[in-house]
Amino acid sequence: MATEQQKQKQKEYEKYVKEITPTHSLPRNMAKAFLTGGLICVIGQFILNFAKSRGLDQEMAGSWCSMILILLSVILTGLNLYPKIGKFGGAGALVPITGFANSVAASAIEYKAEGQVFGIGCKIFTIAGPVILYGIMSSWILGLIYYILKAIGVFV
Numbered sequence: 001m002a003t004e005q006q007k008q009k010q011k012e013y014e015k016y017v018k019e020i021t022p023t024h025s026l027p028r029n030m031a032k033a034f035l036t037g038g039l040i041c042v043i044g045q046f047i048l049n050f051a052k053s054r055g056l057d058q059e060m061a062g063s064w065c066s067m068i069l070i071l072l073s074v075i076l077t078g079l080n081l082y083p084k085i086g087k088f089g090g091a092g093a094l095v096p097i098t099g100f101a102n103s104v105a106a107s108a109i110e111y112k113a114e115g116q117v118f119g120i121g122c123k124i125f126t127i128a129g130p131v132i133l134y135g136i137m138s139s140w141i142l143g144l145i146y147y148i149l150k151a152i153g154v155f156v
Contacts, residue, residue, distance in 0.1 A: 029090055036089025040098055044069055066097055073101035078109065103127040 047068050051061035076082040082102045086093040093099060107126045111119040125132070149155055 032088060033090045033092030036085065036092030037095050038092070040069075040093070040095045043072075044097075069097050070101040073098040074105040077102045077105040082106075100128055100131065103131070
């Protein structure tokens with residue numbers, strides 16, 4: 001009798017878990033990421049083209065584009081809009097420059113109550129720090145692999 005009740009409770013629990021577990025559609029998530037990332041890149045390309053049309057060379061226009069994208073990301077994070085964009089677009093919102101600026105600004109906002117030094121100063125790279133570390137480490141390893149393959153003649 002006790003095992004029947006346990007089995008019934010187990011079935012009810014499994015049904016409950018199935019009801020509350022969100023379902024995800026991979027094609028839909030990929031499309032939303034593509035659209036979100038694409039829109040961010042289109043905005044960046046618009047800024048780049050506008051800067052070039054004002055007489056800036058490619059390098060200076062690229063610098064202005066980066067600074068404006070970072071500024072927009074930080075403003076949207078401060079207004080609590082970037083997290084909503086990230087929730088909708090997933091990986092598409094993590095386009096490197098805007099996603100990185102969002103992670104730094106979000107940490108600064110979260111820890112500002114702890115003060116300038118022990119709050120913001122110590123914890124601003126809580127999220128972005130591992131990205132920097134593993135980004136540099138993986139680039140170094142891939143560069144070394146490329147160097148070795150080029151030295152043995154795989155690449156010309």
